[in-house]
Amino acid sequence: MKAIVFHEFGGLDVLQLEDVADPRPGPGEVLIDVAACALNHLDVDVREGVSRFPVDLPFILGIEVVGRITELGEGVEGWQVGERVMPFLMAMCGECIYCRTGRESLCTSAGFISFSTSGGYAERLACSVKHLMRVPEELSDEAAAALQIAFGTAWHMLFTRGRLRAGETVLINSVGSGIGSADVQLARLAGATVIGDASSDAKLARAAELGMDHGINHATQDVVAEVMRLTDGRGVDLVYEHVGGELFQKGLDSLGKDGRMVICGGHSGEVVPFDIIPFFRAQKSVIGSFVYTRDEVETCLELARRGKIVPLVHDVFPLADARGAMSTMEQREQFGKIVLKP
Ligand SMILES: [Zn+2]
Numbered sequence: 001m002k003a004i005v006f007h008e009f010g011g012l013d014v015l016q017l018e019d020v021a022d023p024r025p026g027p028g029e030v031l032i033d034v035a036a037c038a039l040n041h042l043d044v045d046v047r048e049g050v051s052r053f054p055v056d057l058p059f060i061l062g063i064e065v066v067g068r069i070t071e072l073g074e075g076v077e078g079w080q081v082g083e084r085v086m087p088f089l090m091a092m093c094g095e096c097i098y099c100r101t102g103r104e105s106l107c108t109s110a111g112f113i114s115f116s117t118s119g120g121y122a123e124r125l126a127c128s129v130k131h132l133m134r135v136p137e138e139l140s141d142e143a144a145a146a147l148q149i150a151f152g153t154a155w156h157m158l159f160t161r162g163r164l165r166a167g168e169t170v171l172i173n174s175v176g177s178g179i180g181s182a183d184v185q186l187a188r189l190a191g192a193t194v195i196g197d198a199s200s201d202a203k204l205a206r207a208a209e210l211g212m213d214h215g216i217n218h219a220t221q222d223v224v225a226e227v228m229r230l231t232d233g234r235g236v237d238l239v240y241e242h243v244g245g246e247l248f249q250k251g252l253d254s255l256g257k258d259g260r261m262v263i264c265g266g267h268s269g270e271v272v273p274f275d276i277i278p279f280f281r282a283q284k285s286v287i288g289s290f291v292y293t294r295d296e297v298e299t300c301l302e303l304a305r306r307g308k309i310v311p312l313v314h315d316v317f318p319l320a321d322a323r324g325a326m327s328t329m330e331q332r333e334q335f336g337k338i339v340l341k342p
Contacts, residue, residue: 003122009049025073036145037120038064062120136305146337150182151300152292166191176203245269312336
């Protein structure tokens with residue numbers, strides 16, 4: 001099969017289109033013909049060798065895959081050739097205290113599937129049936145590939161960790177990102193008032209089309225002052241933070257009393273200063289969030305099937321142009337996900 005492979009860590013030029021041996025489904029696995037694979041910033045970190053995950057070279061990227069089953073391995077029951085599926089991207093042990101108590105996103109030996117199987121920048125991959133979720137036929141391959149990480153992460157952060165309720169006000173940082181645009185849709189669906197910030201008016205206009213109530217351009221406006229103006233000086237109930245850097249303190253300062261800030265990333269600055277005094281006096285909370293559960297993704301698949309949410313695809317590239325696809329994502333100008341199609 002054709003696959004995008006890299007043999008050393010580095011920039012876009014380490015990616016090579018190569019013929020590699022077809023994967024074979026082992027016991028309990030199926031072979032999947034990849035129909036679409038969405039790109040993620042984690043892919044860039046892995047390619048550059050800075051992801052903090054162990055990687056054996058050569059390596060095939062791609063953790064967000066949709067495809068059809070073409071072959072069943074030994075002992076597989078309950079799945080059929082031709083079914084369209086999406087692998088849940090985390091590998092959980094199923095046995096630790098967290099897996100046994102329904103908190104699988106805290107699994108003590110969790111990993112990403114592309115680190116134990118091969119990745120989705122390829123024509124085929126073999127995958128354990130334990131990962132498989134059915135994809136409703138109402139969704140296109142590209143839309144389905146764009147759903148899992150954006151909406152799974154947004155759901156886990158907004159509702160499971162952030163406990164967002166109808167009538168509350170939420171500030172979503174970097175609303176133009178894949179996760180941010182999913183947040184707008186879910187927060188709006190839940191009956192919250194949605195304030196979003198982004199680096200350009202064009203991204204704010206797109207977010208407004210998805211239901212964002214108020215936009216703040218953080219390149220030209222003072223985020224905290226605008227939030228206070230929009231909330232009559234009260235501040236928001238929840239801040240959705242995934243950027244880091246200076247937006248961390250601005251997020252804290254945008255919270256009202258007893259407000260919560262939920263965090264799942266820090267690309268713009270992973271170690272930040274933190275003003276402790278106003279934080280404890282106003283009894284604010286900072287909450288960490290990591291990945292999501294299968295149930296949360298399946299809930300989002302059902303909402304997408306009913307047309308309540310729409311996964312956003314910025315552009316689709318052929319597998320052979322993985323460099324062009326990654327380059328587009330690394331420029332961070334897109335609204336929605338970049339998708340590869342073999
Ligand atoms: Zn576990």
